[in-house]
Amino acid sequence: MTTKTSTYPLRLPRSLKAAVEKLSKQDRTSVNQFVVMAVAEKVSAMTPAEYFAERKARAGVLFVSGQKVMRNWRPTISAEASTSPERLPLSALP
Numbered sequence: 001m002t003t004k005t006s007t008y009p010l011r012l013p014r015s016l017k018a019a020v021e022k023l024s025k026q027d028r029t030s031v032n033q034f035v036v037m038a039v040a041e042k043v044s045a046m047t048p049a050e051y052f053a054e055r056k057a058r059a060g061v062l063f064v065s066g067q068k069v070m071r072n073w074r075p076t077i078s079a080e081a082s083t084s085p086e087r088l089p090l091s092a093l094p
Helices: 014-026 031-056
Strands: 062-064 068-070
Touching: 014 031
Parallel strands: none
Antiparallel strands: 062 068
């Protein structure tokens, strides 16, 4: 399997470049591999926030045969369950 790559001229302050060189040496990786891993970590850390924001926007929508049939559905709570705090839906929490 071949991975396509591209080059990008990266300008780093000298102090940051020196820190990257030191850390990559401690990590026994090349500077390039260290920077790639750092960027990959940042991208993966930011991606879940976008994913969950999208899911939140679509919450409560049910599609059947391509048509929206329900929006912001909330389950009903029986009288018995309503007195038990461990059975309350998350939306009832402050």
